[in-house]
Amino acid sequence: MMPLNVLVTGGSSASGIATARALGAAGHRVFTVGSDDVRIKAAADETGYGVTPLVCDLADPDAVRELAGTVRGLGVERVDGVIHLVGGWRGAPGIEEQSDDDWDALVQGAVTTLRNVSRVFYRQLADSPQGRLAVVSSTSVEAPAADSANYAAAKAAAEAWTMAVADGFRREQAGNKESPTPQHSAAVVFVVSSLVDAGMRRRQPERRFPGSTDVEELAAAAVGLFDQPAANLNGRRILLAK
Template sequence: MKTRRNSRHMAVQKQDEEATKMVTSTGGQGPLEGAVIAVAGAAGPAGRATLLRLAEAGAVVVGSDSNPERLAEAVDAARYAHGGATVIGETVDLLDLDQAREWAARTEKEFGRVDGLVHLVGGWRGSATFGETDLSDWDVLHKLLIRTAQHTSLAFHEPLQRSGNGRYLLISAAGASKPTAGNAAYAASKAAAEAWTLALADAFRKEGGEQGPNAAAAILIVKALVNDQMRAERPNAKFAGFTDVTELAEAIAGVWSRSAQEVNGKRLWLTPEP
């Protein structure tokens, strides 16, 4: 294990020597070649797709999840699909701010930089009607959707600012902008996480000064997500308006192709805006 970690560190040190080229490269190298991207919630379907896409783009990918078995499977799949890619997994409790800060600091120390945090931690609770809303759902969703985003943003804020091309990406739902009666707790949680992310974007704007931000916080918005397993389990379902997890992963990777000023503080809609 020590030899493997040392090998990774030496490889990334070599990449870091040409950091400026990594983030502005042309002539066959994309903006993610050698970039260091952390992915929170990496073990779910969207996380697996994102690990695969970022590894394909040449990024060093550091995924975290609270489920070590599922995380190991996701990391192994990305490594297998893209031989030679640096993809590692760390079990992190994102409800613990100290653990989130330690994850950010450890990643920056080992790889010399952090160019992105993709926040994919999710969950859903709802009811048939507004009157049947169970406020315990709010307690659960507050932890999953708000508290984890607060912790990752606070932990990675400064490393992303130091990157020179950092991106903080939150995945949200269209329901945050147009809540339905049975989704009060879910929509309110998503809206709160969006507001928190936009506050981070304002911090990046202010820290950039007259030259504009050199890091960005943005929100990618879907109606809902779908993957192959869901289609197999419900072969007659249409999943109208849903975004496939591979399309989401493609959109995530594409954010680094746009300037920080262009995407900072923006809601990037992957579904029609309500």
């Protein structure tokens, strides 16, 4: 496989570091994005594969457009993949306690950043012979609970947006009625219950983290997207939960 240009957003997180490392080990050119300069540089160094750190407020559409310009300025003709790992969790005892502040933060993290990144990089992903967009969602979308109503609703919106991107890829490619082409771009949703990493296990050695997906497994799944036909992937919810 030819090396691809892959953007990992939320790159300062444990899942971002693991995913950037795995993509770099697979021979791809990786750009990892975070909101804090010091943290994203440290995260990129931790991967050990010459990952390029970039700073961007992904909730700001103008900043995301500037990010695309920065990537082009680094000699990248086209971004082939976006692995979107921005998010966070907030909960409350029940429906009445689901706060507006939590809702705004969850929508910004799960939905606004995704909308901005996917709109700005959509054309590049659609034109790539192996374009891939992946986001991480939650099993709570299928079984929402009162104590995580804000979170589940935001994740559901992110899933809906991702499926709409998948439909856009389909309409332009295999589903194009005038001049269909083999499907070569795909948007997918990875579904987890929760994520766990080595640091969490070290800090809480007594815990077993039942049902959690290791960030290394998520990273391997992200790399695997580029090895599978887009026609088998586009529009899929891929369950990684135990």
